[in-house]
Amino acid sequence: MKTLIVHAHPEPQSLNGSLKDLAVTTLEAAGHEVRVSDLHAMGFKAVVDASDYGPHASQPLQVARDSGRAFDAGELTADVRAEQEKLLWADTVIFQFPLWWYSMPAILKGWVDRVFTFHFAYGVGEHSATKYGERFGEGTLMGKRALLSVTIGGPESHYAERGINGPIDDLLFPIQHGILYYTGIEVLAPFVLHGADRLTAEDYPDVAKAWQQRLLTLESTEPIAFRRQNFGDYEIPSMQLKEGLEPEGRTGFGLHVRG
Amino acid sequence: MKTLIVHAHPEPQSLNGSLKDLAVTTLEAAGHEVRVSDLHAMGFKAVVDASDYGPHASQPLQVARDSGRAFDAGELTADVRAEQEKLLWADTVIFQFPLWWYSMPAILKGWVDRVFTFHFAYGVGEHSATKYGERFGEGTLMGKRALLSVTIGGPESHYAERGINGPIDDLLFPIQHGILYYTGIEVLAPFVLHGADRLTAEDYPDVAKAWQQRLLTLESTEPIAFRRQNFGDYEIPSMQLKEGLEPEGRTGFGLHVRG
Numbered sequence: 001m002k003t004l005i006v007h008a009h010p011e012p013q014s015l016n017g018s019l020k021d022l023a024v025t026t027l028e029a030a031g032h033e034v035r036v037s038d039l040h041a042m043g044f045k046a047v048v049d050a051s052d053y054g055p056h057a058s059q060p061l062q063v064a065r066d067s068g069r070a071f072d073a074g075e076l077t078a079d080v081r082a083e084q085e086k087l088l089w090a091d092t093v094i095f096q097f098p099l100w101w102y103s104m105p106a107i108l109k110g111w112v113d114r115v116f117t118f119h120f121a122y123g124v125g126e127h128s129a130t131k132y133g134e135r136f137g138e139g140t141l142m143g144k145r146a147l148l149s150v151t152i153g154g155p156e157s158h159y160a161e162r163g164i165n166g167p168i169d170d171l172l173f174p175i176q177h178g179i180l181y182y183t184g185i186e187v188l189a190p191f192v193l194h195g196a197d198r199l200t201a202e203d204y205p206d207v208a209k210a211w212q213q214r215l216l217t218l219e220s221t222e223p224i225a226f227r228r229q230n231f232g233d234y235e236i237p238s239m240q241l242k243e244g245l246e247p248e249g250r251t252g253f254g255l256h257v258r259g
Numbered sequence: 260m261k262t263l264i265v266h267a268h269p270e271p272q273s274l275n276g277s278l279k280d281l282a283v284t285t286l287e288a289a290g291h292e293v294r295v296s297d298l299h300a301m302g303f304k305a306v307v308d309a310s311d312y313g314p315h316a317s318q319p320l321q322v323a324r325d326s327g328r329a330f331d332a333g334e335l336t337a338d339v340r341a342e343q344e345k346l347l348w349a350d351t352v353i354f355q356f357p358l359w360w361y362s363m364p365a366i367l368k369g370w371v372d373r374v375f376t377f378h379f380a381y382g383v384g385e386h387s388a389t390k391y392g393e394r395f396g397e398g399t400l401m402g403k404r405a406l407l408s409v410t411i412g413g414p415e416s417h418y419a420e421r422g423i424n425g426p427i428d429d430l431l432f433p434i435q436h437g438i439l440y441y442t443g444i445e446v447l448a449p450f451v452l453h454g455a456d457r458l459t460a461e462d463y464p465d466v467a468k469a470w471q472q473r474l475l476t477l478e479s480t481e482p483i484a485f486r487r488q489n490f491g492d493y494e495i496p497s498m499q500l501k502e503g504l505e506p507e508g509r510t511g512f513g514l515h516v517r518g
Contacts, residue, residue, distance in 0.1 A: 063269070100372050106369030113364060157499060162499040170511050
């Protein structure tokens with residue numbers, strides 16, 4: 001495999017830092033190529049502004065349009081072009097981050113906001129009566145696979161089907177489906193570590209073992225069965241799931257996973 | 260009302276900028292006090308790091324613990340203390356932002372990551388057999404109200420109950436419930452503007468009128484009926500919704516809204 005690890009924690013000596021380091025050594029020892037985008041160590045710019053889109057950014061700025069034009073013209077900033085190049089190089093992408101306020105840390109969201117430009121990650125492919133662009137199962141990053149490795153302070157029951165925070169699969173849906181699958185990437189079930197704030201040194205060997213087991217079976221793991229957009233499940237252009245396709249009683253985000 | 264507007268768009272001459280400006284003039288003309296945190300104009304730092312937690316930040320950094328200690332000691336940075344002070348001053352908070360990749364722009368997520376510290380926004384109140392801290396309906400910001408004003412590029416049908424992106428209420432749940440209601444803030448139904456990228460100058464007067472109508476009826480608008488944590492709906496400490504409380508067939512995030 002060619003694996004890109006996108007890492008988003010400010011402290012190298014954190015649980016997230018350890019899991020990132022373990023992924024590098026485990027994958028390399030198994031003969032895989034690994035590259036790391038350690039966003040804090042890189043001082044990665046998290047905030048979109050006109051300086052991202054080169055000398056020809058329009059005034060007033062139009063984020064989507066300007067990002068597409070700059071992408072087409074090769075005028076995106078070097079840091080963003082480097083990340084796009086890494087994504088194109090990789091066949092597997094691992095995101096290592098703590099769940100902060102039920103989502104990604106801002107530096108990782110900023111990586112998405114800046115790197116996933118128009119014409120690269122969205123606004124790709126033709127629109128017709130049977131196709132609404134290449135997205136949700138098609139697109140620039142089709143054929144690649146991704147996995148979220150997420151540490152969470154709270155206990156698992158709070159994120160269960162009836163847990164007060166909402167089910168973890170639903171909390172991660174905007175990332176797994178909305179960001180990753182949108183671009184064509186297949187998404188593997190996440191590696192979720194609960195109670196991260198209470199983890200002790202004695203707990204770590206078991207955590208490390210479980211993480212290594214996931215890492216060494218990535219190639220044989222089946223992705224989440226998200227529905228492809230352009231292959232008959234959705235009305236076009238309303239993008240509503242056709243009636244009757246879902247298992248009985250399934251609603252919400254779960255509609256977009258095959259039964 | 261004392262209204263804080265937290266604004267997150269890089270271009271002043273954008274639809275978001277116009278809606279923010281309209282909110283200021285509309286509310287002030289109606290006799291309300293308004294303060295604005297224009298995050299891009301302020302150059303608001305989006306990324307959490309050790310420099311946020313003063314001279315006594317621990318090594319290695321422990322984000323939750325250090326943020327709580329710095330909060331208690333008055334050692335948070337001036338920009339974060341100013342935002343916390345604005346939140347305590349306000350009775351109403353409006354968030355104006357474009358939906359980027361199904362969530363907030365990174366600069367706004369960074370505002371949350373940095374301003375919503377331990378002991379201010381979470382880790383508040385006692386734990387006992389009948390109380391799991393003050394959160395989800397109680398907490399530092401209890402009694403205040405918030406509203407998301409969100410622009411979205413795509414059409415409404417894509418965000419409907421069966422739409423491919425998932426229902427907009429579910430996409431906003433991690434923000435409305437997980438971030439805002441968590442701290443005790445009551446949340447009003449969002450003002451959502453679809454097809455924002457295709458909006459023309461001719462469309463704007465109707466948009467402005469609808470937005471003004473929401474702004475001038477904020478005080479009489481009923482909040483979303485999220486369930487309070489410590490008042491009998493949840494098992495403690497598992498934080499699972501007790502069986503049978505939900506309307507038939509309701510699942511997922513919707514469980515946490517009263518029937």
